[in-house]
Amino acid sequence: MIPVIQSLIDATSAGAVYALAALGIGLVFGVLRLANFANGEIITGAAYALILVWPLSWPLALAASVVVAIALSLLMDLAVFRWMRSQSAASLLIASFGVSILLQRAYEGIFGVNVRTGAVAPALTRSVNVGGLRLSMLAIVAIILAAVLLIAVHFFLTKSRMGLQVQAAAANFREARILGIRSGVMIAVTLGMSGILAAAVAFVLTTQSGAVNPTFGVQATLFGLIGAVIGGLNRIGGALVGGFAVGFALSLFTTWLPSGFGDFRVALVYLLVIVVLLIAPNGIFAGRTAKERT
Amino acid sequence: MSLDNTERVLMVSGLRVAYGGIPAVSDLSFHVNAGEMVGIIGPNGAGKSSTLLGVVNAVRSESAETSLRGVDLRRMAPEQVARAGLALVTEGHHIFGRLSVRDNLRLGSTARRDRRGLADDLRWVYELFPILSEFAERPAGLLSGGQQQQLAIGRALLAAPTLLALDEPSLGLSPTAVDTVFAAIESICARGTAVLIVEQRAQQTVATATRTYVLTEGRITMTLSPNDADDSALLMKAYLGS
Numbered sequence A: 001m002i003p004v005i006q007s008l009i010d011a012t013s014a015g016a017v018y019a020l021a022a023l024g025i026g027l028v029f030g031v032l033r034l035a036n037f038a039n040g041e042i043i044t045g046a047a048y049a050l051i052l053v054w055p056l057s058w059p060l061a062l063a064a065s066v067v068v069a070i071a072l073s074l075l076m077d078l079a080v081f082r083w084m085r086s087q088s089a090a091s092l093l094i095a096s097f098g099v100s101i102l103l104q105r106a107y108e109g110i111f112g113v114n115v116r117t118g119a120v121a122p123a124l125t126r127s128v129n130v131g132g133l134r135l136s137m138l139a140i141v142a143i144i145l146a147a148v149l150l151i152a153v154h155f156f157l158t159k160s161r162m163g164l165q166v167q168a169a170a171a172n173f174r175e176a177r178i179l180g181i182r183s184g185v186m187i188a189v190t191l192g193m194s195g196i197l198a199a200a201v202a203f204v205l206t207t208q209s210g211a212v213n214p215t216f217g218v219q220a221t222l223f224g225l226i227g228a229v230i231g232g233l234n235r236i237g238g239a240l241v242g243g244f245a246v247g248f249a250l251s252l253f254t255t256w257l258p259s260g261f262g263d264f265r266v267a268l269v270y271l272l273v274i275v276v277l278l279i280a281p282n283g284i285f286a287g288r289t290a291k292e293r294t
Numbered sequence B: 001m002s003l004d005n006t007e008r009v010l011m012v013s014g015l016r017v018a019y020g021g022i023p024a025v026s027d028l029s030f031h032v033n034a035g036e037m038v039g040i041i042g043p044n045g046a047g048k049s050s051t052l053l054g055v056v057n058a059v060r061s062e063s064a065e066t067s068l069r070g071v072d073l074r075r076m077a078p079e080q081v082a083r084a085g086l087a088l089v090t091e092g093h094h095i096f097g098r099l100s101v102r103d104n105l106r107l108g109s110t111a112r113r114d115r116r117g118l119a120d121d122l123r124w125v126y127e128l129f130p131i132l133s134e135f136a137e138r139p140a141g142l143l144s145g146g147q148q149q150q151l152a153i154g155r156a157l158l159a160a161p162t163l164l165a166l167d168e169p170s171l172g173l174s175p176t177a178v179d180t181v182f183a184a185i186e187s188i189c190a191r192g193t194a195v196l197i198v199e200q201r202a203q204q205t206v207a208t209a210t211r212t213y214v215l216t217e218g219r220i221t222m223t224l225s226p227n228d229a230d231d232s233a234l235l236m237k238a239y240l241g242s
């Protein structure tokens, strides 16, 4: 029973992290029609900031990771995606692969090919006893962090003036502009939000691993992207649930698959994706909004 | 506010719009004065929507002049044109279906800072279209086509535009819904907002508008006055573009 509960909490925490990654990707796709693979390198940049700055000062490290993530997010738009606004989503995705590889090479050049290690928030790597259960502190913190960020994003999007405008821009960018909604501001706000979410993902992952290398963020982004696609890239809430499902499933496969089969967990996730997309090609949650965009 | 009837609100001269090198609008010139309702009619594919989209720079366009109360619009982004005072209700009234009616209306007033004026305008829009106040909390996607059109017009009005441009507001509406919309347009005009309306309903438009341009294959081929509204032979000719 106890290992079951522990594994469910671990899975929830993994789900929470991928939900954050998928939400960042889904928000950006909504407004820019950009499925940004280079989101991985935003996570990596934030992870380097955490690992390298943490020994100096932890508040500085947290601030640096957020600043680096937002800056990278804005800069890659300014340097590349901005010039491709009228291009198809497919072209943008391909360009984002280019940006991703370029940044990986840049990290290799600056920080070396090897893994850089360092303790980020070591206090969280312990376990705590809750009613006789030994729970990983980090799993609980990850769940709380994700919940707080998701609620914050939700309130921002639905209650604030600016959030409403972001939603309008995501639903119909041209129409939003015709109403006087400033496209540049909407894009910057969205990229900024995705940067903050990437920094949060980097925090949980670096605390967990205590290490970073140039391809650090790739896996989280790949699964985040898959989650966003399963949930329906067009729906912000859908992306979130999709990301959670992928993280949850991955974690459970890791725990419950017989040893030796562990390597198949990723294959199983892809199998799940294929099945979902065969049944619902636009993602699980796409149906109800399909008409709104015509 | 008293309006001088000869005051130019919109001045368009030599407008061209082309898609991939194929012209949709060629050398178009027209104007709207303060207090006027001006119509543009023409058959499908004549370039009516392209004209409006070209004026607000939602599609690439060229012109010798496009100005709103003397302000040059040509180098502005679509959102700047809106903020300069030109509100466009696009063809097929694109409302935000997942957002509530109230939130849709709120999005219309993005650039407004005068709270008092906004509250007055909102009251007026609710008077004009009572259904919007009744269904304020509903997702806009659940409204009927006519109600969505009313929402789109109400949303545009909340920007307190100098000029309201409407692209086929009667499209797909029942006869009663069309009457509601046309009656509203007349009140809007009477309240001091100049109106530029693109329509397929020739008779109704020519009868209501101060002046109606007939657009055929991207060019103005005729300018009609309300007196021409009952001359069905003339309207037919205008339409067939002979």
Ligand SMILES: Nc1ncnc2c1ncn2[C@@H]1O[C@H](COP(=O)(O)OP(=O)(O)OP(=O)(O)O)[C@@H](O)[C@H]1O
Residues within 6 Å of the ligand: B019, B023, B024, B042, B043, B044, B045, B046, B047, B048, B049, B050, B051, B091
């Ligand atoms: N985005 C576009 N890309 C390419 N061609 C276009 C585009 N939009 C319009 N056209 C073409 O430009 C011409 C004018 O179209 P437009 O939509 O302006 O006509 P319209 O008068 O509004 O017609 P309708 O009454 O059917 O709305 C048509 O031949 C149309 O096929």
Ligand SMILES: [Mg+2]
Residues within 6 Å of the ligand: B048, B049, B050, B091, B167, B168
């Ligand atoms: Mg049209």
